[in-house]
Amino acid sequence: MSIIFSSCLDNNLKFKSVSLPPIILFNDGPYIVMGIHSVSQGLQCLGRYGYCDEFPPEQFYRDVRIHPIHEGTTSIQGMDLLGRKVTMQKGKAFTCLLEEINKTILAATEDSELMPLAKELIGAVENLKKVTAHLMGIAAKGSPDLFLADATLYLEAFSIIGIAWQWLKQGLAVREAIKKGFKSNEQNFYEDKLYTMRFFFGNHSFLPLYRDFPDVNF
Numbered sequence: 001m002s003i004i005f006s007s008c009l010d011n012n013l014k015f016k017s018v019s020l021p022p023i024i025l026f027n028d029g030p031y032i033v034m035g036i037h038s039v040s041q042g043l044q045c046l047g048r049y050g051y052c053d054e055f056p057p058e059q060f061y062r063d064v065r066i067h068p069i070h071e072g073t074t075s076i077q078g079m080d081l082l083g084r085k086v087t088m089q090k091g092k093a094f095t096c097l098l099e100e101i102n103k104t105i106l107a108a109t110e111d112s113e114l115m116p117l118a119k120e121l122i123g124a125v126e127n128l129k130k131v132t133a134h135l136m137g138i139a140a141k142g143s144p145d146l147f148l149a150d151a152t153l154y155l156e157a158f159s160i161i162g163i164a165w166q167w168l169k170q171g172l173a174v175r176e177a178i179k180k181g182f183k184s185n186e187q188n189f190y191e192d193k194l195y196t197m198r199f200f201f202g203n204h205s206f207l208p209l210y211r212d213f214p215d216v217n218f
Contacts, residue, residue, distance in 0.1 A: 032067040033074065033159050039064050078151035081158060086132060087139070094132065101125060101165045107172055114171050117201045121168060124161050131157070167197045 043050035043057040051058045068074040086094045101121070108118035131154070139147040174193045182190060 035064050075152050078155035079148050082151045082154050104169050171197045
């Protein structure tokens with residue numbers, strides 16, 4: 001996945017730092033993890049029929065399961081994310097990402113319905129920053145094996161927070177559409193977006209798993 005972060009651009013859409021790559025690549029690894037989980041949950045809902053070819057989920061699962069294997073296994077993707085992408089240009093890429101997430105959070109705090117979700121994401125992002133800073137300290141001490149030991153877990157946490165950010169952005173778009181008014185045949189579409197967003201942020205869903213990740217004192 002290629003993301004161009006507007007926070008790294010000036011008013012003329014030129015990069016503020018010539019040393020920062022114009023396109024910051026955060027590979028698909030984090031989102032593949034969630035893709036497999038989502039398909040697996042769908043298969044589980046169908047019970048024993050889920051793995052029979054009468055229903056499409058068994059094909060979906062076989063298709064999606066290859067992604068954490070080809071173009072680098074999940075563990076390799078985790079090490080690439082933590083060891084290369086997050087640390088590139090002394091953390092400039094990671095900083096730009098956080099700036100973009102914070103823009104979304106700030107906009108969401110101005111909406112009464114989205115504010116609680118924005119606060120949830122704030123907590124998760126703060127923990128991610130704390131974990132990242134702690135790991136950078138380990139790397140600075142010259143302990144690469146220890147630094148990358150839990151890179152796969154870091155990848156999972158990163159993916160949860162990244163997807164939560166994208167859901168919050170969609171929530172903002174939906175709330176704006178509601179204010180402007182929409183066609184009657186679009187109501188189900190927008191309502192489904194809001195319901196799914198709330199489910200993702202809910203107490204029995206995904207983000208709370210990493211809201212307090214990891215549960216350690218530094």
